[in-house]
Amino acid sequence: MDTEEDDQAQRRAIVAQAIANVRARGLEPHPQVLALYERYAAGEIMRDEVQAVMQARAAAIEQGNREQKGKRD
Template sequence: MRAPEVLSVREFRAGLAATLKRVRDPSGRPVFIGAHRRPEAVVMSVSQYQELSEAAERREAVAEALASVRAEGLEPSPEDLELFTAVAVGELSTDQLRERVPARYVR
């Protein structure tokens, strides 16, 4: 990952409209702002922020679920861990997980 471009506070203020347009663009990347070219703040679109928040919530929920299972003295199978990982990265919804796990044990 390359180092982000960092705008000075003066550059940010002078180009506020352009910066907002830049982050609103669907392919736009967050803009870093700071003093002496050291990042101190980030400006990003609301959709980018929501994606990051949702990803963090998924990872936290998976970590809590696994901790709960392990607190009961159980260890999830490799297949179950794979499903939980898919939820954590957003490839699988929790509803899909709820359908798949019990279905694996029905004979």
């Protein structure tokens, strides 16, 4: 195996573990998250890009939750 194949195999293993961790909590990853993970596994984006997108996604979800709570109060 060459380095690129090794890197891709390692990225795929990281993705598989991340998905397994989510499912172990009884949850299912969102399709957009799975697509993001696939792009990472394929080598299209780097880990720091995945982290940035996931952080932005979490912030947007948190903001939406705050807005919903404000409407109920």
